[in-house]
Amino acid sequence: MDLRGRKIPVFLEEIDSFIKSENLNGTSIEKSPCMTIRGGFIQCNRCGGIKEKREFKLPNGCFYCPDCTQLGRISSNQVFLHEATPKMLPALDVHMTWKGALTSEQKRCSRKVVQAVLRRETLLLHAVTGAGKTEILFKGIEAALKQGLRICIAVPRIDVLLELKPRIQDAFQSIDLCCLYGKSDEVYRLTPLILLTTHQLARFHQAFDVCIVDEVDAFPFVDNPFLEFSLQQAKKTESALIYLSATPGRIAKKTGHRTVDRVVTLPARFHQHSLVTPSFVFTPDWRRQIQEKKLPKKFGHSVQQMMEDGFPFLIFYPVIRDLDNLAEILSNEFPTLRLETVSSIDEQRIEKIEDFRIGKMDCLVTTTILERGVTFPDISVLVLGSDHPLFTKSVLIQIAGRSGRKLTRPDGVVRFFYDQKTKAMIESKKEIRVLNHLARQRGLLVDSFKLASNRRNPVF
Numbered sequence: 149m150d151l152r153g154r155k156i157p158v159f160l161e162e163i164d165s166f167i168k169s170e171n172l173n174g175t176s177i178e179k180s181p182c183m184t185i186r187g188g189f190i191q192c193n194r195c196g197g198i199k200e201k202r203e204f205k206l207p208n209g210c211f212y213c214p215d216c217t218q219l220g221r222i223s224s225n226q227v228f229l230h231e232a233t234p235k236m237l238p239a240l241d242v243h244m245t246w247k248g249a250l251t252s253e254q255k256r257c258s259r260k261v262v263q264a265v266l267r268r269e270t271l272l273l274h275a276v277t278g279a280g281k282t283e284i285l286f287k288g289i290e291a292a293l294k295q296g297l298r299i300c301i302a303v304p305r306i307d308v309l310l311e312l313k314p315r316i317q318d319a320f321q322s323i324d325l326c327c328l329y330g331k332s333d334e335v336y337r338l339t340p341l342i343l344l345t346t347h348q349l350a351r352f353h354q355a356f357d358v359c360i361v362d363e364v365d366a367f368p369f370v371d372n373p374f375l376e377f378s379l380q381q382a383k384k385t386e387s388a389l390i391y392l393s394a395t396p397g398r399i400a401k402k403t404g405h406r407t408v409d410r411v412v413t414l415p416a417r418f419h420q421h422s423l424v425t426p427s428f429v430f431t432p433d434w435r436r437q438i439q440e441k442k443l444p445k446k447f448g449h450s451v452q453q454m455m456e457d458g459f460p461f462l463i464f465y466p467v468i469r470d471l472d473n474l475a476e477i478l479s480n481e482f483p484t485l486r487l488e489t490v491s492s493i494d495e496q497r498i499e500k501i502e503d504f505r506i507g508k509m510d511c512l513v514t515t516t517i518l519e520r521g522v523t524f525p526d527i528s529v530l531v532l533g534s535d536h537p538l539f540t541k542s543v544l545i546q547i548a549g550r551s552g553r554k555l556t557r558p559d560g561v562v563r564f565f566y567d568q569k570t571k572a573m574i575e576s577k578k579e580i581r582v583l584n585h586l587a588r589q590r591g592l593l594v595d596s597f598k599l600a601s602n603r604r605n606p607v608f
């Protein structure tokens with residue numbers, strides 16, 4: 149087992165046998181308590197959570213942390229074993245194998261990323277959905293690798309990770325890349341570049357010189373002290389921290405209590421067409437209609453139109469337990485429509501997403517699991533029940549951002565079907581307009597006029 153940069157919880161009485169069985173070098177291993185007990189409180193040293201100890205007492209008299217049990221329960225009779233990461237890894241003579249070209253705006257952001265890496269600064273990169281954030285990072289990653297720095301890219305979910313991994317590997321083909329998530333069977337090793345889901349940060353200690361945190365404004369990172377604590381533990385004291393976000397409004401508030409040295413904004417997509425602005429469609433009683441297996445009329449018309457357009461489309465629907473109903477209604481009404489449902493609890497979601505991507509289906513009906521990080525070319529998006537509380541402003545911006553991501557179809561259709569118009573809906577639309585305006589003002593867009601296909605959209 150490679151323990152360098154990691155912290156592994158081990159029971160006190162099993163330390164020696166663990167070191168022996170894992171063939172570790174006992175002299176270089178540091179030990180620290182998993183929990184700190186102060187008076188009537190316990191603090192977890194993995195997630196930072198503080199709790200009243202009497203509520204979390206085990207039958208053996210020890211205390212456990214209830215907040216980070218998804219990584220395996222830790223308790224006060226365990227210690228972390230940790231081995232320091234080398235101060236520097238060997239500097240790598242790396243050649244970036246990505247052959248694409250950046251727009252001048254992407255280059256400007258890319259220079260800021262490199263600067264943040266070299267100066268170990270904290271940078272916030274606001275880039276709209278489809279701005280080409282990953283490509284903007286490449287030069288910064290290259291600069292870090294050349295210096296022997298260790299980089300970690302933390303993303304919110306497995307789907308995003310699985311899409312990102314081949315892109316990073318393609319860009320840095322000679323680099324050993326370790327990819328860690330909840331159920332991955334990949335064995336941890338000391339690689340210069342690590343990709344992980346955000347929760348995995350909690351298994352590291354003073355490990356990274358550069359941390360890139362994707363979608364910092366979104367679930368699970370936002371308002372989650374556990375993940376913020378883990379991030380602070382996982383990065384070295386002197387390190388660069390690059391936060392990525394597509395919804396600047398949310399982040400602007402957060403920066404009040406985070407120290408960000410620099411902020412760089414990219415309001416335009418890489419293909420220089422504006423973001424697709426959602427249109428609102430009044431759909432009274434959408435939930436009841438779906439429960440009664442009726443197709444809301446205007447929603448049905450839109451599905452019909454999507455089929456006539458001939459492009460694949462996503463339908464977002466907020467309630468998992470109605471998904472089957474919705475799929476049944478659609479299949480009855482549109483027998484030729486090839487569709488599948490996929491939700492966060494679907495075991496085959498990775499396969500289904502892949503099938504949609506390669507064109508085996510016309511339509512994927514989903515909850516919010518596909519709203520960020522995944523790119524399907526040429527799609528349109530319908531959100532049935534956009535007034536549901538699950539659809540926050542940030543989620544709606546991300547959902548709208550699934551459309552028009554590629555130059556092959558930079559416009560697409562985005563429609564929100566609602567019963568009661570919400571603040572989140574209004575603000576998401578406003579923010580998209582503001583960003584488009586900003587991009588247009590800066591001369592970053594080629595489409596100064598709405599594309600003809602968008603003009604067809606009814607605006608309510």
Ligand SMILES: [Zn+2]
Binds near residue numbers: 195196213217
């Ligand atoms: Zn904890």
